[in-house]
Amino acid sequence: MSGLKVSRRDFMKGVAAVGTAAFLGKYCSDTQLLKPATAADVQEQDEEKLVYTTCKICSAACGLVARVKNGVLVEIEGNPLDQHSKGRICGKGAAFKQIAYNPDRIKTLLIRTNPEKGIGVDPKFRKADWDEVFELIAKKMYEAMQEHGPKSIVTIGQHKYNNLLKAIGSPNYFCHHSTCDSTTFPVQKAIVGKSKLVYDLTNAKYIISIGWNYVGSAKNPMAQAFMEAKKKGAKIVVFDPVYTVAASKADEYYPIRPGTDLALVLAMINVIINKGLYDAEFVEKYCYGFDKVAEFIKPYTPEWAAEITGVPAEAIERIAVEFATTKPACIPMWKRHGPGPMRFIGGRLAHAMLILQAITGNVEVEGGMFLPRKKLAKVKAEEKPPEPDGEPLDGSSKFPLWDLYNGKCRGLYQALPTALQKADYVKVVFFTGQNILSIPGYRTMCEALKDKFVVVVTTVPDETCYFADVVLPDAVSGLENTGVVERGFSPFPQVSVIQKVIKSPVKYSASKSMIEIAKRLGELMGVDLLKRIPQKDLDKMLEPYGITYEELKKIGVYSTTGKFEPKLKFKTPTGKIELYSTKLEKYGYDPLPYWRDDANYVKFYLGGLGKDEFFFTTVRNPLRRNYKQNNLPWIVEAEPYNTVWINASRAAELGIRDGDKVVVQLVRDPFRKYSNGPKVVGYARVTETISPNVIAIPYGYGKWSKMLSVADARGIIVNDLTVARTTEEMLELNEPFAPSGDADMIVKVMKA
Amino acid sequence: MAKYVFAFNPELCIGCRACEIACKQHNDLPVGIKLRNVYTFESGKFPKPELRFVTISCFHCSDPPCMKACPMDAIFQREDGIVLVDESKCIGCGYCLYACPFGAPTFKSSDALGSKGTMRKYTFCYDRIDKGLKPACATVCITGALIAGSAEEVSRIKKEMAASKLANTL
Numbered sequence: 001m002s003g004l005k006v007s008r009r010d011f012m013k014g015v016a017a018v019g020t021a022a023f024l025g026k027y028c029s030d031t032q033l034l035k036p037a038t039a040a041d042v043q044e045q046d047e048e049k050l051v052y053t054t055c056k057i058c059s060a061a062c063g064l065v066a067r068v069k070n071g072v073l074v075e076i077e078g079n080p081l082d083q084h085s086k087g088r089i090c091g092k093g094a095a096f097k098q099i100a101y102n103p104d105r106i107k108t109l110l111i112r113t114n115p116e117k118g119i120g121v122d123p124k125f126r127k128a129d130w131d132e133v134f135e136l137i138a139k140k141m142y143e144a145m146q147e148h149g150p151k152s153i154v155t156i157g158q159h160k161y162n163n164l165l166k167a168i169g170s171p172n173y174f175c176h177h178s179t180c181d182s183t184t185f186p187v188q189k190a191i192v193g194k195s196k197l198v199y200d201l202t203n204a205k206y207i208i209s210i211g212w213n214y215v216g217s218a219k220n221p222m223a224q225a226f227m228e229a230k231k232k233g234a235k236i237v238v239f240d241p242v243y244t245v246a247a248s249k250a251d252e253y254y255p256i257r258p259g260t261d262l263a264l265v266l267a268m269i270n271v272i273i274n275k276g277l278y279d280a281e282f283v284e285k286y287c288y289g290f291d292k293v294a295e296f297i298k299p300y301t302p303e304w305a306a307e308i309t310g311v312p313a314e315a316i317e318r319i320a321v322e323f324a325t326t327k328p329a330c331i332p333m334w335k336r337h338g339p340g341p342m343r344f345i346g347g348r349l350a351h352a353m354l355i356l357q358a359i360t361g362n363v364e365v366e367g368g369m370f371l372p373r374k375k376l377a378k379v380k381a382e383e384k385p386p387e388p389d390g391e392p393l394d395g396s397s398k399f400p401l402w403d404l405y406n407g408k409c410r411g412l413y414q415a416l417p418t419a420l421q422k423a424d425y426v427k428v429v430f431f432t433g434q435n436i437l438s439i440p441g442y443r444t445m446c447e448a449l450k451d452k453f454v455v456v457v458t459t460v461p462d463e464t465c466y467f468a469d470v471v472l473p474d475a476v477s478g479l480e481n482t483g484v485v486e487r488g489f490s491p492f493p494q495v496s497v498i499q500k501v502i503k504s505p506v507k508y509s510a511s512k513s514m515i516e517i518a519k520r521l522g523e524l525m526g527v528d529l530l531k532r533i534p535q536k537d538l539d540k541m542l543e544p545y546g547i548t549y550e551e552l553k554k555i556g557v558y559s560t561t562g563k564f565e566p567k568l569k570f571k572t573p574t575g576k577i578e579l580y581s582t583k584l585e586k587y588g589y590d591p592l593p594y595w596r597d598d599a600n601y602v603k604f605y606l607g608g609l610g611k612d613e614f615f616f617t618t619v620r621n622p623l624r625r626n627y628k629q630n631n632l633p634w635i636v637e638a639e640p641y642n643t644v645w646i647n648a649s650r651a652a653e654l655g656i657r658d659g660d661k662v663v664v665q666l667v668r669d670p671f672r673k674y675s676n677g678p679k680v681v682g683y684a685r686v687t688e689t690i691s692p693n694v695i696a697i698p699y700g701y702g703k704w705s706k707m708l709s710v711a712d713a714r715g716i717i718v719n720d721l722t723v724a725r726t727t728e729e730m731l732e733l734n735e736p737f738a739p740s741g742d743a744d745m746i747v748k749v750m751k752a
Numbered sequence: 753m754a755k756y757v758f759a760f761n762p763e764l765c766i767g768c769r770a771c772e773i774a775c776k777q778h779n780d781l782p783v784g785i786k787l788r789n790v791y792t793f794e795s796g797k798f799p800k801p802e803l804r805f806v807t808i809s810c811f812h813c814s815d816p817p818c819m820k821a822c823p824m825d826a827i828f829q830r831e832d833g834i835v836l837v838d839e840s841k842c843i844g845c846g847y848c849l850y851a852c853p854f855g856a857p858t859f860k861s862s863d864a865l866g867s868k869g870t871m872r873k874y875t876f877c878y879d880r881i882d883k884g885l886k887p888a889c890a891t892v893c894i895t896g897a898l899i900a901g902s903a904e905e906v907s908r909i910k911k912e913m914a915a916s917k918l919a920n921t922l
Contacts, residue, residue, distance in 0.1 A: 075778060077888075078892065087891070089770060089774070090770045092773075093770075094774040095773050095776070097777070218766065218894065223766060223768070227766070231913075233920030233921060243803065245766050245803065248804075253800075255798070622766070622768035623768075634783070635773070637783045647798060649798070688795075689794060689801045
């Protein structure tokens, strides 16, 4: 290959610094890897260019090197200078170019000609030109705002459209976080004062995974860290109803009863406090409310938890002792895995996990948990945007703590479809970089969109486009745009470059469209909306790093370095880690993560299951990050469709054999019973790797858009099984943060 | 002349298939041809099941049976041990596939003799090797389960890994 032109000598030099470490994994110490990178080792080839950029497929944001010839992307590789991904990439990254060169890539602006909207109803798009499209959008927005105010405009999806909505004063910008991580992050903020906490698994000697499975979903740097720990001999214990890849690498595995993880963690805290194994010095110096924890934890004995979780009391006690006495140790948080934060109990679970992490003194130490290190400067708009026109329509402002975090990413995705249906005043809805299939109860959303003017910003004609009045082609972030990404995953702040790597087959992008809309709408309104939108000033953002964008382009990633310095300052009301949260208390929530026998989701999990009934969970595939890979030829070839994972003995009872077509139907959730609930049809995977009481379906598959030529229709769309919730139901939970609960379901399974 | 070899450690493999997709990318392979495959194996009974992953491709045997079987002398071995096929000589008869114990020779649509055409197989990314780089699959491997290099290098790494494991358990 003519790619990374590296002479043998250069290669050995470059690789001696990083590549060998990438190659060997552990033979290069982390301190060596944390040295600031230089580009000297990787040089440009005559005809082929090497361009640094960052993978924008998932939040790990791995550094990439792209080999580009005549503006065409030849190959993506990991950036060996990246201390974080260490020059390695996952399968999603290796197929990155198929997002840009997708056979179904939308290249022109489209306008709908069929006024009838519905699932499977051909929108009959026609090509349109720039002026026509943006005149139409600006006019529709202006008319709606004249009649119903700024709140009549809604965006769902990417953050960049938030700026447009803020500029006009609409409170209605929503994104996916309630289906993802928004339970853990605000809890983290309440307890330790910061969110996006970092777990230094690489150096941990003991790891407890409560459903954490970033190895199974191939979250590259986290998977590397986990396996590094394993190589170094760390003890790993996994609790998960599904025998995940993480479980397969663990020393001990317990198939815990779904939804009961909180009881397990509480019992471990109980053991550690009872036996006096907590880090008294750390607790005294840095924690607030330990006495209250010691009092509240008394009823949560291992025997009590064993009853609830199905994990033997002896094991709970022994693992708690091991966790407290093997340092450093981690009980890491995660995003969307099975027992994840989107479950209704997720916030309390996160709180308890933080208590366990803190009372064992595993905070701000290598091999433990630390606060993220960030220093990128924020760029403000020239002019202050107007006050928002009322409250967000999904009721997310009724969760005041959540909104603290969600100034940027608010939204009850699970309640948005029903809320939107009720909000008659909403006239214009933007769907930006977001597949409608990823919304719980998306069929309700489809209904809600029927009478709205819908603008869809996307790269492929997915299901969302069936409800679009206008389709705006998007650029592929990471390959066709510019920017910087700051990653808070190391003890030292680091920043990675995003460059326009290829000659884009598309002339448009979400940002360009947003600016154009702001310009034209502003003209109609007689206001310069652009002044209210922060300019993308990359140099200014990079200032605290003492580096310019041009310089960063040449080296790809820039990592500050030094000796690990603990940062034991916590931005909480007491300035300490609030085991007992005064913030939660102030807002009328439980200040400690009580186990509430009377909570509907607790009763739900402790109630019995019928003969053909199962708890439901989703799992994540290493090659799919939600729906981003659903139409990529290499990914679909590798695994065209998902299956229904069912335990072998339960399958035998139900007469289901491997490969049989089965129906999975929603029976009940913590709020409702369904006599004729939504159902999905798929093929059974009969396996020994799942609890008898659980059904799992991998996420990110299925299609019904006839405009997608690669995605496989045999796949199951998980959100065909979920229902839209209501804001009232979410408030009824009385939790500070309302997770989507899209795994809090009991389903029945039968042969099709 | 250095001989190039692989080493694979199933204990470290997480079945993420990055090697499989990186191979597709580097060789720009159409759908229907895969030169590297990852397999998942399940065993045991719940609650003590096991999951094992294996990545497999042409092994570049020292004494390649495919090369012996080829009636057209289309398969040859470089001095560094890399076994390649000269597609201009290949007639797509499939003898190599009969001979190979690993099913490495691949024809379009990838199953035995599929829709024929000339044979393709994993090339050890000889073009990358010639540039002093590792094969695409081993380069991306997230956990270091798949390593490739000169026989001396791989042997050294394996010894070091074993020693380090001992050091951590003793």
